[in-house]
Ligand code: TXA
């Protein structure tokens with residue numbers, strides 16, 4: 001199919017683009033749009049046909065459910081059985097990078113929710129995303145706009161690389177602010193929360209709303225063969241780099257000692273920019289991607305997926321990266337990086 005690309009410069013001037021895209025959604029077409037986390041591959045959340053088109057365009061298994069995106073928190077009423085805890089979360093974090101899983105109403109087709117009795121709801125902050133959902137007037141189902149198995153896209157260029165010819169429209173709204181996907185929590189029947197995917201909204205942030213939070217064990221480790229996934233996405237390999245990614249668990253000195261004895265292999269390294277001068281001197285023939293200072297998790301989050309995409313194109317034998325710390329936003333980086341590395345951590 002022909003894919004149209006629209007660049008949005010200012011919402012006030014580009015109203016026509018938004019209304020055109022809302023019409024594409026009304027005719028059950030696919031519209032890629034920016035959010036503050038990653039780009040989303042959007043379609044009418046209430047149409048089974050549209051949901052199926054999403055799974056086909058992404059090459060995604062149809063039992064892996066889609067998040068429905070709404071423009072105001074109360075819109076969830078039409079689609080999910082909400083609770084006071086939902087509204088407490090909404091008051092504090094919506095619009096923003098939080099997805100809440102609740103019991104679904106029948107208005108959401110089974111195709112959209114991957115056959116589950118629950119539905120994932122998110123009210124994004126990005127103004128283009130909000131304008132599109134408002135103009136459409138109904139929820140927009142959207143997974144990340146990458147081909148299944150590649151890192152989530154944080155720029156329109158990434159989307160074009162993956163989905164050109166597979167979607168009707170790509171809205172180019174520049175780079176995503178955060179760069180990792182939303183935090184996902186599930187509201188349990190006993191009024192507690194389960195964290196299924198860490199993101200910019202951290203467990204400490206959630207503690208301000210309720211102290212009853214469980215962190216799903218799959219956030220930090222691999223599911224065992226016989227373990228049931230609390231979220232279908234957990235059981236799929238998220239990103240399979242062509243070169244294996246290995247996380248190095250050790251301080252800077254241990255890392256350089258280890259890399260010095262790997263001189264024969266063509267490796268790339270992802271590392272903290274605090275060490276830029278030393279590393280470029282020590283390894284002048286190796287490619288080193290700097291993704292921000294050690295304490296600057298926001299920079300690391302913003303650059304991680306784009307670096308993984310770049311590194312993948314270069315044909316290295318192996319890619320090394322540090323093990324992120326697990327605190328605050330570090331937990332989101334840790335979760336994405338151990339998955340990209342297929343849980344391969346080298347203790348130094
Ligand atoms: O930031 C984000 O959340 C982005 C933007 C576009 O909003 N979306 C996104 O969607 O990351 P996706 O489909 O790539 O990841 C959503 C995850 C999947 O792992 C899916 O299995 C899980 O959410 N999920 C969706 N509905 C669920 C449900 N009812 N129960 C459990 N897990 C669910």
Ligand code: MG
Nearest residue numbers: 143144152181
């Ligand atoms: Mg995804």
